[in-house]
Amino acid sequence: MNTLTHTNFNFPGQKNVYHGKVREVYTLANDQLVMVATDRLSAFDVVMPKGIPYKGQILNQIATKMMRDTQDIVPNWLTATPDPNVAVGELCEPFKVEMVIRGYLAGHAAREYKAGKRMLCGVSLPEGMKENDAFPAPIITPATKAEQGDHDEDISKEEILKGGIVSAEDYAVLEKYTYALFERGTEIAKQRGLILVDTKYEFGKTKEGKIVLIDEIHTPDSSRYFYAEGYEERQQRGEAQKQLSKEFVRQWLIANGFQGLEGQQVPEMSDAFIQTISERYIELYESITGETFVKADLSDIEKRIEQNVLAYLSK
Known part of the structure; x- marks a missing residue:
């Protein structure tokens, strides 16, 4: 083909x-x-x-x-x-940070947690969580592109503001938009029998200085989804969740x-x-x-x- x-x-x-x-x-x-x-x-x-x-x-x-x-x-x-x-x-003009938002302890966050870390991108993680458990509320764990290569690197809100990577005023808008998009994405996923586990959003500024969403959104390449049916049972039994992403290729x-x-x-x-x-x-x-x-x-x-x-x- x-x-x-x-x-x-x-x-x-x-x-x-x-x-x-x-x-x-x-x-x-x-x-x-x-x-x-x-x-x-x-x-x-x-x-x-x-x-x-x-x-x-x-x-x-x-x-x-x-x-x-x-x-x-x-x-x-x-x-x-x-x-x-x-x-x-x-x-x-793209912002030099990706706004990663997580509703569940999965993927990179779960690996860090398993390694004993209880702080991720300046955000404190609760004790006693199991992989794929829901956070009490979604958390934003920003990432920035490494100078060398394509790997994303964790960064905290404090480091972003202190380094002048994004102004405090603009970051407040990015945060607000990220929570709003994740809430909407979660609603859309629920209608399809899915759970939006985590995702990332990228933003840019137009010539007029307006902050807008750019790049892709809620795709299986930029997001992790679980099937909602059987989620609780699998968690209770300590089984892996049924995922909807390109994880099967990995x-x-x-x-x-x-x-x-x-x-x-x-x-x-x-x-x-x-x-x-x-x-x-x-x-x-x-x-x-x-x-x-x-x-x-x-x-x-x-x-x-x-x-x-x-x-x-x-x-």
């Missing part, structure tokens, strides 16, 4: 292009951004050799739907989605001797396994959105995208 693993467009008024791990961002002269979601799959900060059919479409469509479902409470950068793999929006890689460490080789992914990943992503889409996934035409993805974006830009 055809997948979109790289693009090399030259749109009218194009100033530059940024090739990220899974998305490619084209900046145009009129302060517009064209963000293309590719089918690349990243795990342990490493891009896998093969693309996953429909993955870019799935992530783009979840993110754009969630932006529209939250725009009444938090403004965002999005202006149009001219193609299943494309979002067009306003050029913003677990397969670990089982095949890869965790992104130096000297490790990415294991060969068979076409059958690639197909399984694609089917799981479609399941993720339908579970998170409550809608049936409609497959886009894969016969010539680049040509399709180019035609759709050019038609939009010419309006």
Whole structure:
């Protein structure tokens, strides 16, 4: 099956292009951004050799739907989605922190807790918690990009303000928006029989100085979901929770001797396994959105995208 693993467009008024791990961002002269979601799959900060059919479409469509479902409470950068793999929006100056919010002791927070830490990003964690227990109230544990590499690093609110990374006035807005988005995301997840465990939000400033939500939101790549049914029983029995995220890919890689460490080789992914990943992503889409996934035409993805974006830009 055809997948979109790289693009090399030259749109009218194009100033530059940024090739990220899974998305490619084209900046145009009129302060517009064209963000293309590719089918690349990243795990342990490493891009896998093969693309996953429909993955870019799935992530783009979840993110754009969630932006529209939250725009009444938090403004965002999005202006149009001219193609299943494309979002067009306003050029913003990103804040240098990611607002990570956690409703449950899972993932990175659980690993830190297990190591004996009771303070995470300046936030005190209660004693006596088990992995995947709910916090008394959601906590914000910000992260900042490391100077070297793509790894995120924990940082406290106090360090952010003291270092002048974000002003106190702006940080207050980021906090307010983060809690509001997580509350809405939790409500949407509950309607789908899911629990929004933790997620991250990124924000930027428009030319006019308005703070808006940017990047993706509530996707399985940026969020962790549990199935609500059976959650309490699994907690009581000390069993692992049934997750809705790309964790299954990470677990397969670990089982095949890869965790992104130096000297490790990415294991060969068979076409059958690639197909399984694609089917799981479609399941993720339908579970998170409550809608049936409609497959886009894969016969010539680049040509399709180019035609759709050019038609939009010419309006």
